[in-house]
Amino acid sequence: MSANPFHLAWFGAGGFGVKSWNKTWSGRGGKDWADPQLWIDLAQGLERARFDFIIIEDSSYVPDAYGGTAEAYVKSATATPKMDPSVLAPLMSHFTEKIGIVPTLSVSEHHPYGLARKINTLDHMSKGRTGWNIVTGSNDNAAKNYGLDGWLEHDERYEMAEEFFDLACRLWTSWDEDAVVLDEKTNTWGDFTKVHTVDFQGKYFSSRGPLNAPQSPQGLPTFVQAGGSKAGRKFSSRAANAIICGVDGGPAAMKEFREDVRAQAAGHGRNPDDAKVLFLVHPVVAETDEEAWAKRERQKAFGEAHPELSLLHLSRHSMIDFSQWDLDEVIPEGTTTNGHQQMMKQAIGKTPRQIANKGPGGLELVGSPDTIAAKMDEVMQEVGGDGFLFANFDLNRRFIAEMADGLTPALQRRGLVREEYTHDHFRDNLLAF
């Protein structure tokens, strides 16, 4: 590999549900929306390309923030339906051998004991390839599904996440590594002196422990986190092995973000190289640059004709009805949210149309596999590392093949990404370079 190899991961956006409904290359995606096979194909395709991991995005509510009704969301299958990522995860790991599988589970919707148990089980079953995308929740509709009026205030959610994380880690390590002895002579399966209660009493959670299963192959799962706000960055730099982010402003802003979270990781006493920063991108690849740009133009034209499709997301993440403003009216200073802070900050001062048409933000990666590979190399050299998180918006088998069998081999030919996994466990592969 080259002197500066980087990592590739995949953000399974839109949750486990309808994919690429009603589009040219969606196959039976609209009809077979509940069939996990597309995700199994995705996992196998990305493993063939030696990706580090796949995140299964999640939220657990039917949104109605845009226009005050669920109509636009249900009609366009936006952010609904979504099925439980922790049920999909073992299917994906069962049909693969090396790639990391990362379900999204919210600290606001689980108790640490239940979550620790679920993730421990998944890590055992995947033989050390399970991650956890740690999220805190944003939309109060989800809180109401759990019998609450709303979520805690934004920064306090991160305070709670810190406590949740600490307790879960204590539970994951409540069995000593050598607690299972399997001594047939003495008929002893496990040594109870190596299984400990945790007796945790916190502000938000308490638990006696121990977990009712031994440590999983990784001990702690591989942690993935996407906090973009001040409180979010503080948490991710303390906890995450992979910090995922959508950064607007090109390589200079990406570099600033990475340097900030690496410095904060060092401040927490961590080796910053143990917190890989992966930047969200949406590559548009085709046979030639001209064909790729024609494809991008078609995407833009579709977006411009349907600005509400982007605004649906912004509304649900912020709980602010973006249909209240005319498409060309500036979003006023002082508009605040208890949802995603970074997204809101980027919206203020722009018009809904500008936001909708801004495209994926960050980098435009458009071209033939070789053109995009060269651009990714150039950007990583400027930013300093650590890789990219590809996002699917129209997930279909054609797109999987373009990324896994078109773009990634071009990166591999340049020595920019791995050609083989060198370890069995997810975290070891992620931190290998």
Ligand SMILES: Cc1cc2nc3c(=O)[nH]c(=O)nc-3n(C[C@H](O)[C@H](O)[C@H](O)COP(=O)(O)O)c2cc1C
């Ligand atoms: C790439 C990426 C993936 C994310 N995945 C999810 C997800 O699956 N579920 C969720 O509730 N939030 C998700 N988020 C939101 C983050 O957890 C976080 O709330 C957001 O980045 C805003 O940061 P803040 O919470 O620090 O304001 C994601 C964010 C990014 C950038």
